[in-house]
Amino acid sequence: MKRRDALKTMSAAAAGLYLSNIFAQGQWLGTPFQPEISGPFKPTWESLMKYQVPDWFRDAKFGMWAHWGPQCEPEAGDWYARGMYMEDSWQYKYHLEHYGHPSKVGFKDVIHSWKADRWDPDDLVGLYKKAGAKYFMAMANHHDNLDLYNSTYQKEWNSVKRGPKKDIVKGWADAARKYDLPFAVSVHAAHAWSWFETSQRADTKGPLAGVPYDGKLTAKEGKGTWWEGLDPQELYAQNHPLGENSHDNGMIHRQWNWGNGVAPPTEAYMEKFYNRTKELIDVYKPDMVYFDDTALPFWPVSDVGLRFAAYMYNKSIADHGELKAVITGKILNEDQRQAMVWDIERGQSNTIEPLPWQTDTCIGGWHYDRGIYDRKEYKTAKTVIHTLIDVVSKNGNLMLNIPVRGNGSIDEQERAVVEEIGEWMALNSKSIYGTRPWKIFGEGPQQESAGELQAQGFNEGKGEPFSYKDIRFATKGETLYATVMGWPEQGKAVIKSLAEGNAHYPKKIRRIRLVSTGQRLSFRQTPEGLIVDFPEAKGKCFYANPLEIS
Structure with a gap:
């Protein structure tokens, strides 16, 4: 039986x-x-600080991400499932026009309308592999709390039971493994508890003033609806009092670390999250887990995140004979950065970091936004490549999201950006993969204008654009790579850090080649700098030009 x-x-x-x-x-x-696995790691920061970042991650440098779920279905931007319950916000108005009033048609109904009927993970992951990605990440759940896999703990509110009725994580994982890419998942669901509090509100004016939105609905109210027999509280998790100042829409950011008057999450809620996430790695076996949390999920009010990290590290050792797992977290102190990989959101460090780190960013919004497409506001391939080179020079990796439409496809503007990234990488990637930072990360005016990190990052684009006067360095073995971030005026690049008699590179320079073509270039060292003569004709993707110095 x-x-x-x-x-x-x-x-x-x-x-x-x-x-x-x-x-x-x-x-x-x-x-x-898997049962709990014994091993060298215990659920304490002190124990986790023994962690060593695996070489596969350090060598990869460039990953791509599908930050895709039901909030992409409206094609109305980031945090739709929260914003649609914020009276007078543009997403609230969009929801009224396209779906109905949130007291009658809530986010659960958006999930129900999501079909993902044009999703082809093989095509997209193949495209990203061709573009030069060395690992791929899929979203496993977002703050909207829908598991995008066959979850036995979120058993009714997952993508196999609801919406597209597809195992999204499995589809991505199968494609990543077909293309021999390490597979990562991003996990965001810990914050549904407070993030969804907007769904407990009601209009303050108009004909439906005072009528509650659907955030407090329970199973008993579903009779005669498409969701009869389901409990919306398993999705919304709003059967609790509001946190302090919950009607301040910015409060969620100040309560991200489970302080400042947040409504305390219950033990049952946190343990369920642990079990959901443990199941995710047991069944789908990702090489990396990205947490959208301050440090680890529910830290410091619970040890759930610490327990998970110890479990994943020990499981990796048991499965592979060595530690190959990566876990990322945000806003880490110096000790925590030894226990996991520090992730900076939409930003870059301004120095060489002693430990490997990652920046995650996007060419548009995190969730698909039709307005960005209509206004042609995606980041260019040039911007992405400059970011990658800068991050690599400072001991980091770049994780790039390409927003996916609700139907599972990407648009033609996005595909063009990805293909152009691939053109540059095909010519120049030897200056990226497997490199390590040099004694200095670079020189030039751009860094002088760079913005300071704010909270979990958010300093990208704060400085002046890169130009040919900006140089970024990286090393591989005995080779030094110096990337000129533009095509130099008068055809001569000047690298001041390699001037005659400099303290950084005392060896005699015997040869310089342009990486993209292999062409040997003439040069001379002067007290003002290393002067390199560029070819007369600009090559393809000439906005970043790595030089191989030996």
Whole structure:
């Protein structure tokens, strides 16, 4: 008899004993769960500080991300599932026009309308591989709390049961492995607890003033609806009082670290999150987990994140014989940066970091926004390449999101950007992959104008654009790469840091080649700098020109 059928014939007590035995054996209704794994890592910061970043991550340098879920279905930008419940916001007005009033048609109904009928993970991951990505990341859930995989803990509110009725994570994972790319997942759901509090509101004016939005609905109110038999609280998680100043729309940012008057999450909510995330790695076996959290999920009010990190590291050792797992987190102190990889959102460090780190950014909004497409406001390939080179020079990796439309496709403007990135990488990637930072990261006027990090990042685009006067360095073995961030005027690049008698590179320079073509270039060292003569004709993607110095 199948386990599901067996459970139906048992008393509650017998079913409980049966399930306890199943869990003890590491099995749950046919899903291959792992029991807790012993190993060198314990759920403490002190223990996790023994972590060493694996070489695959350090060498990869460039990853691509599909930050895609049901909030992309309206094609109305970031945080739609929160913004649609904020009276007078543009997303609230969009929702009224396209779906209806949030007291009658809430985010659960947006999920129901999401079909993902043009999703082809093989095509997209193949495109990203061709563009030079060395690892790929898929979103496993967002703050909207829908698991995008066959979740047995979020058993009714997942993409296999609702919306497209597809195992999104499996589709991405299969494609990544087909193209031999390490597979990563991003996990954001810890914050649904407070992030969805806007769904508890009501209009303050108009004909429906005072009528609650659908955030407090329970299963008993679903009779006669498409969601009859489902409990919206399993999705919204709003069966709790509001946090302090919840009607201040910016309060969520000040409460991101579970302080400043946030409504305390229950133990049941946090343990469910732990089990959901543990199942995710047990079944789909990602090489990397990205957390959209200050440090780790629920830190410092719970050890859930610490327990997960210890579990994933120990599991990686058990599975591979060595630690290959990567976990990223945001706003880390110096000790925490030793325990995991520091992620900077939409920003760059302004110095060489002693430990590997990652920046995550996007060519548009995190969730697909039709307005950005209509206004032609995507980042250019040039901007992306300059960011990549700058980040690599400072011991970092770049994780780039290409927004995916609700139907699962990307638009032609995005595809053109990706293809152009691929053209540059095909010519120049030897100056990126497998490199390490040099003694200095670079020179030039751009860094003098760079903005300071704010909170989890957000300093990209604050400085002046890169120009041919800006140089970025990286090394690989005995080779020094100096990338000129533009085509030099009068055809001569001047690298001041390599001037005659400089302290950084005392060796005699014998040869310089243009990486993109392999052409050997003439040069001379003077007290003012290393002067390199560029070819008369500009090559393809000439906005960043790595020189191989030996």
